[in-house]
Amino acid sequence: MSNGARLDHDGTPLDQPHPRWHVRVRGLDKSFGANHVLDHVDLDIERGKVNVVIGASGAGKSVLIKHFMVLLRPDRGSVWVDGTDVFALASKPLSSFRRKFGLVFQFSALFDSLTVEENCAFPLKEHTKKSRAEIKDIVNDRLGALGLEGTQRKYPGELSGGMRKRVGLARALVLEPEILIFDEPTTGLDPLATRNVDEMILAAVERYKVTSVVISHDMASVFRIADRIAMIHQHRILAAGTVEEIQASREPYLFEFIRTSGVAAAYGKEAAP
Amino acid sequence: MNMAESAGRAVLIGVRDAFTPIVRFIDLIGDHVILFARAMSWLPRRPLRPGNYLEACEYIGFGSLTIVLLVGAFTGMVMSLQSVYAFRQFQLESFAGGTTGKALAVELAPVLTALMISGRAGAGIATELGTMRISEQIDALESMAVNPVQYLVLPRLIAGMLMAPILTLLFFVIGMIGAYFVAVVGEGVDHGQFILHTRDILRPMDIIQGEIKSVVFGLLVILIGCYQGFNAHGGGRGVGLGTTRAVVFGSVVVLMSDYFLSNILLQLIPPEAT
The missing domain is CATH 3.40.50.300 (P-loop containing nucleotide triphosphate hydrolases)
Incomplete structure (x- = not known):
């Protein structure tokens, strides 16, 4: 030492x-x-x-x-x-x-002027040189893994609280954080949504x-x-x-x-x- | 002895309390200067994000265009109307174009445009950033290694400084068109005389003076809007208060700084030199 x-x-x-x-x-x-x-x-x-x-x-x-x-x-x-x-x-x-780090905020802190897809793509656009197609693939993968298929074009205001949490997690995961x-x-x-978030x-x-x-x-x-x-x-x-x-x-x-x-x-x- | 000490302490507290608003005011100015310096320090650094600048220009410039044109046209018209009636007493109504042009170029266009920008874009920015602050969207930016001052404040400040002079120029042009119609078409002032006296009284430096002012005003009202939004707290009420403060402080600061700026510009560019 x-x-x-x-x-x-x-x-x-x-x-x-x-x-x-x-x-x-x-x-x-x-x-x-x-x-x-x-x-x-x-x-x-x-x-x-x-x-x-x-x-x-x-x-x-x-x-x-x-x-x-x-x-x-x-x-x-x-x-x-x-x-x-x-x-x-x-x-x-x-x-x-x-x-x-990936941080999932208490109230999701999604950018309300961006769609779900744009929210999740945001860290990738900021920090990587990936093409649009690659970014789209990664975003779709994360959204799919969290059961959020079909929400890509929706705005955060159109989602339920539980869905917003999942989008927040998807956004936190796109850069493959360690923590x-x-x-x-x-x-x-509610209790069911709580269990879903735990899972x-x-x-x-x-x-x-x-x-x-x-x-x-x-x-x-x-x-x-x-x-x-x-x-x-x-x-x-x-x-x-x-x-x-x-x-x-x-x-x-x-x-x-x-x-x-x-x-x-x-x-x-x-x-x- | 104790009584003297207590009295002394009471006086000290009284003096301190009396100066508290002044200290707060200086503090506030300092905070604005720091926010401006922080934003400008990010100007040469990557990523440059030209899209954010274009979006901010569109919001501040194009978004304020209708209201600026409307106010500009009617300001020119009413100035012209009043001037024609005032000068008619001396058979000098053809001076209406020149005086209206001078007033518009040097004072009315930059000041009223800045007030319009403050009321529309300054308030909008304070609300937008304030909402982002209380809903942790600004913290989210930071957590994603994106500097919020560079991402949110800098493009708006630059857009304010770029768009305000353009809007001011448009305000002036539409105001002069309005003035011409009222004076020449409406009040029968001779076209040639109107143009001649406008050329005599209104100098290019007047327009440049107005443009210089508008750059400063554009910066000030957007900086105040950004500061109020960026430092919002206390939920929806806090955002509302921030928005109100952005408009009130923005308007007052424009009118106050107009005097000092005019003084400086008159020293730098004396009227006889133009």
Whole structure:
């Protein structure tokens, strides 16, 4: 190891890709004026798995995730993606770095003046030199894989909430990202649409072999899709681990969070710790 | 001692509060300058996206054309009518063309065109970008490694600076046509005299002065529209407020900057030199 390399808690170098952790967040602090949102947050995102970040509304989940792609910059701390200190990237490398990510927004954030096809083709037109025919093929492939055949000419306003989420995912997938981020993908959806979105996330992870990060507070959905769960509470990571570890946790706030979500019974958590 | 301290602190707070609006105003100007500088720094950088510039030119220029022509024609007509009646007292009604032309070229065409652009394109841009901001479409651009200032703001600013002088020129031309019809056809002013006095009073530099002003006005109203949209927050109400502010600030800034610009241009190009 070279002298001066940044070492993690376990002695592994932060500036080299880790075999297990795709993203490593270390000591992240973020405030907006007097509003302290993140306080020395440490988090690991496992490669090729569905990593879910849970927490109450306003706990700072979205703020945390936005640091991964440098949509926000912290007051202190670092985020390492495959050995790259993301906040040290200059403007041009940052632009290519962001292409590693696909972000599916809470309300899809589709460009409402563009059709479904144009929305999905947008990242390809911006970042590749592919011909129109190639772009069309890729877009049709992604839309087909997500059950959106025939929607190419429609505008986002003509689609249901669930369909818009799928178009958002199709758009995020066209550049073949390594990491997919879903910001509250099931918020505002009915139970059947929620299940569809969950299945869509699992299918995308399976088919495209991506690492995914899901922000959610819908615990039924979380337990259906998660490989790992991390909970943010009072600006910090309260608990993080596999689904089994989280279910076995006796942390009072986490227990209460899961119990009141109504899915606790299914996991044998009726009794208080 | 304590009382003196409290009184001192109260005075300090009072003074600070009294200056807060001034500080905010300076802050706001600074934010606009920064947005402009950020946008311009992207001008030479790839991708150039000519389609975005054409689209913005079409929206600001062609979209505002009808209203600018309509307002231009009627402004020229009413100016001409008033001038003919005013000058008739001295049998000088043939001066109506020259005075109308001068007023249109130097002041009315650039200012009224800018107000039309502010009301139509400035408001439209504030609403469009504001909606994109609150529906996370601007964040989506950034997440797709597309700089939103380069993609959304820069083409609109350039289009504003290009289209405003063209619209101003059209405003002037249609205004003069309107003035001619009212004076010569409607009020019986002699055609030759009308043209002669127009040539005497109206100089090419007047038109150039108006064009220079219109470039600045076009930039200002579109910059304000972009800023209000780009910084919108607070849902639909926030977008509405941003749109209102874009029109109000845009109009006020045009009228205020007109005075200072006129002063500078009169120093640089004195009337006797033209």
